[in-house]
Amino acid sequence: MRINKATRDNILAALAATYGGATTALEYGSPFELLVAVVLSAQCTDTRVNIITSRLFPAYDTPAKMLGLGEEGLAELIRDCGLYRAKARNLIAACAMLLEDYGGEVPGNFDDLTRLPGVGRKTANVLLSQLFAVPAIAVDTHVFRVARRLGLATGKTPEQVEEGLMKVVPRHDWSDAHHWLIWHGRKICKARRPDCEGCPLKELCPSAFK
């Protein structure tokens, strides 16, 4: 669904006004902790990730400490977030790579981040924008769904939606717009039963149920 520039700018202004102070819901105390939290957040609510990390981070807050857990030990601690074997395997391998190649620090560029096992395009963009103030639009399930419903972007893949959003959102708003779309997706524009009646964008949205 294509929309004109005036409508698009009104939508972006309304999102900014409604979700202006939005930021991540993931709780973390260091770049490494955010890396772990974002990997755990795949196909899992942020609320549950925070429950898990509140038990994990006090004892395992560095690559060296987490590596000492081993896959089995880590898997047991993160079991409740689902996909736990793959996440444990990837995180342990990522800890080893961080120590081996990056001095135990989280690298600050896209290519190095996506070399880490379990870190793909979306996670890398989250870390770049959140940790290094690099303008980026991480397209997760909410951003993908909401951007398309609002007519801000088209395309069949997250990467296509990311490209579309970068064209219509001013660069200095990329990181913020990512959070606006996530919170709108959580609170109003939900996957299963969107609350179009209570939506502040219902007059502007090409997908609104009227």
Place this chain on the structure above:
DNA sequence: CTCCCGATAT
């Protein structure tokens, strides 16, 4: 494309 996967909402 399939697989990984438990917790929660509907």
Place this chain on the structure above:
DNA sequence: ATATCAGGAG
């Protein structure tokens, strides 16, 4: 019962 949740790897 089923869809969905801050995806990524093979």
